[in-house]
Amino acid sequence: MSLLTVESLTKEFGDVTAVRDVSFNVSDGEFVSILGPSGSGKSTILRMIAGFETPTNGSIRLNTTELVGVPPFERDINMVFQNLALFPHLTVAENIGYGLKQAGVKKSERAERTKKMLQMVHLDGYGSRSPDELSGGEQQRVALARALVNEPELVLFDEPLSSLDRKLRQHMQTELQRIQSETGTTFLYVTHDQEVALSVSDRLVVLNEGEIEQIGSAEDLYETPESTFVADFIGDVNQIPAVVTGTAETEITVEIESKPVSFARNGAPPVSSGDNITVCVRPHKVSVSDTGTDGQLLKTRGTVQERSYQGSDIIYVIETPWGRLIANVRGQKFAVGDDVVVGWNADDMHVFPTEQTPPQEVA
Structure with missing residues (x-):
């Protein structure tokens, strides 16, 4: 009531x-x-x-x-x-x-x-x-x-x-x-x-x-x-620009740095081919490894720029062709300057029209 x-x-x-x-x-x-x-x-x-x-x-x-x-x-x-x-x-x-x-x-x-x-x-x-x-x-x-x-x-x-x-x-x-x-x-x-x-x-x-x-x-x-x-204000999120190259009833295909990726809509807003979009993924969904994880649709190489020890987890800031990405990982240890592979599963992504800009940092 x-x-x-x-x-x-x-x-x-x-x-x-x-x-x-x-x-x-x-x-x-x-x-x-x-x-x-x-x-x-x-x-x-x-x-x-x-x-x-x-x-x-x-x-x-x-x-x-x-x-x-x-x-x-x-x-x-x-x-x-x-x-x-x-x-x-x-x-x-x-x-x-x-x-x-x-x-x-x-x-x-x-x-x-x-x-x-x-x-x-x-x-x-x-x-x-x-x-x-x-x-x-x-x-x-x-x-x-x-x-x-x-x-x-x-x-x-x-x-x-x-x-x-x-x-x-x-x-x-x-x-x-x-x-x-x-x-x-x-x-x-x-x-x-x-x-x-x-x-x-x-x-x-x-x-x-x-x-x-x-x-x-x-x-x-x-x-x-x-x-x-909301994605950016409620917790941390990585944001990667992309372009829609194809749509179907249950699937969207996008291109990120010339790499085509298809994934389930998962409640994504309506988009059309040619639309500029923002792909979002939470840091705890991002993996960091030497060679990448099999089965991950999205992965790119990068260099560790920052490392922050948080007890059970380590937060890495990694420079990649897709921009700076944050990864919150457990059980993997890398040093600043290491070359690594950053990746995540397509089902862990959220997609939004690019015109929805993230909030500015609150003082």
Whole structure:
């Protein structure tokens, strides 16, 4: 059952369209992330759902109630901000119970519900402390407890983990999943951090320049991207230019550096002979060897330019006639300067029209 329904949502700021005709839904109890680079419109969408921005066009419904025009404090929605916005003059317990006090909940009930939330976020015994006595991760949990204590239908998150170091961010990812699972509360999470979004979400909404590129699970987006943007933004990908030389109902033939290759369509978009396309393959699907692997349709020689040891895997950057390729391999060791054969199976490729350009690196 859809708890949140967003339909044809558009937001214009003067001549700039920040969000264009966005539609998606979030089911009751689901953890959904909106993922995209800076400036893609994700925070604007969140602010419209929260009521801090008014859409230019479109509809936002919580269950069956239309939210456009409803003040933020009348929406059954809470938000965890990037800067957390804890009250420095209140104790941890007072911060958590603030919304209950504003709602007129009796002191004894506030105390009991606050105590349960402190236990839920593993901060039992911290109620009398000041927020400035807590670590960054502990402050995150206080903000989350405050957002959950009055049992809202939906909790919104605007990149709340962006200021944490990687180890603490990974710990908080696990905590978010645990708390969301235990409470059954619906979470809508906004971030530009692929690692966070992929690890915590049931589904992801990928935005690019205010429009949706693709919606799906982490596996769907990684294994079957629908555009070069998604392929490049969700993990690393090698991109090789090619030309379509033939098409059939179940097969496409392309030419890469004068080498013809035929492979199954595998959901590839419609293409015609003569079209310029981009062939994409994930680094972990690329093999590196001395002589090549039998049965691989695509292989080329190259020279190792960079080598990065990653524990169980080694990441190689290899200069080839097809450009620089990245390979993430296990069990093979080569040195910088070695001549090698790079290859992959045609079934591991994704094909997109060349005009779908990859995103620029996000600062």
